[in-house]
Amino acid sequence: MSLDRAVVRYERYDGTMSPPVSRLTLERGDAVGVLLYDPVRDQVVLVEQFRYPAYAAGEPGWLIEIVAGTVQAGLDPLEVARAEVREEAGYEVEELEPLASCFLSPGGSSERVHIYLGRIAVDERRWPGGGLAGEGEETRLCLLGRQEALQRVREGAIADAKTIIALLTAFGWRPAAPSTRPS
Numbered sequence: 001m002s003l004d005r006a007v008v009r010y011e012r013y014d015g016t017m018s019p020p021v022s023r024l025t026l027e028r029g030d031a032v033g034v035l036l037y038d039p040v041r042d043q044v045v046l047v048e049q050f051r052y053p054a055y056a057a058g059e060p061g062w063l064i065e066i067v068a069g070t071v072q073a074g075l076d077p078l079e080v081a082r083a084e085v086r087e088e089a090g091y092e093v094e095e096l097e098p099l100a101s102c103f104l105s106p107g108g109s110s111e112r113v114h115i116y117l118g119r120i121a122v123d124e125r126r127w128p129g130g131g132l133a134g135e136g137e138e139t140r141l142c143l144l145g146r147q148e149a150l151q152r153v154r155e156g157a158i159a160d161a162k163t164i165i166a167l168l169t170a171f172g173w174r175p176a177a178p179s180t181r182p183s
Contacts, residue, residue, distance in 0.1 A: 001027060001028055002027045003024060003025070003026055004024070004025045004027055005023070005025075006023050007020045007022050007023075008023060025108065026108055026110065026111075027110050028070065028109055028110055028111035029073065029110065029111065030071040030077065030112050030113070031069065031070050031071060031113040031114070032069060032078075032080050032084065032113065032114050032115075032116065033113050033115045034067045034084065034085050034093065034096065034116045034118045035066045035099065035115070035118070035166040035167065035170055036067065036085065036089060036091060036093070036118050037118070037146075037170065038119070039119060041122055042145060042146050042147075043122055043144060043145055044143070044144055044145075044146060044167070045089055045120065045122065045141060045143055046065060046141075046142040046144065046158075047064070047065055047066075047089060047129075047131075047139040047141060047142065048062055048063065049063065049131065049138060049139045050138070054159075063160050064152070064157070064158050065162065066160075066162060066163045066166050067081075067089050068084060068162060069083070069087075078096055078116075081114075085118060086126075086127055087129065087132055087137075088130070088131050088139045089125075089139070089141060090125045090127040090141075091118075091120045091124070093118035093119070093120055095119070096116035097116060097117040097118075098114070098115075098116055099115045099170055100115045100169050101113070101114045101115070102115070104162065113162050117166070150171060153168070
């Protein structure tokens with residue numbers, strides 16, 4: 001990971017070149033995320049873990065997220081995704097269905113996350129999960145019905161962007177009905 005400064009010019013919409021502008025980029029590389037879903041029980045398996053930047057911003061530090069991890073240079077994102085599922089949640093998942101690839105904060109970071117759907121059976125967990133203690137990880141499973149997970153997005157209780165994208169892409173979303181209270 002590095003913080004790079006660049007001075008760039010770009011072609012404007014009218015065809016002229018911009019003046020030089022300075023930009024900072026946090027180079028993080030790519031990441032993967034996996035939404036674990038049990039279609040028989042209609043449940044998602046998410047993980048809850050402490051995120052210092054959220055805490056430092058005055059929010060609760062414990063966030064509910066999809067399983068995720070960074071992809072080191074030269075590694076296969078699908079293999080990294082499978083390893084993260086084993087490490088954080090304790091499941092084995094062979095087939096991963098691509099849901100989306102997106103930049104989470106392109107105004108300041110190069111991080112692009114590849115998001116997948118992994119179908120599992122909740123009761124077929126093979127390992128304890130919990131993250132890698134050697135990396136300071138501690139995760140706890142959070143099993144939610146599909147509709148409950150979407151409701152938590154609506155309420156703001158799930159605030160992690162990759163998780164919101166995964167849930168909305170996999171299951172669709174309709175906003176809550178407008179209020180019918182008299183004016």
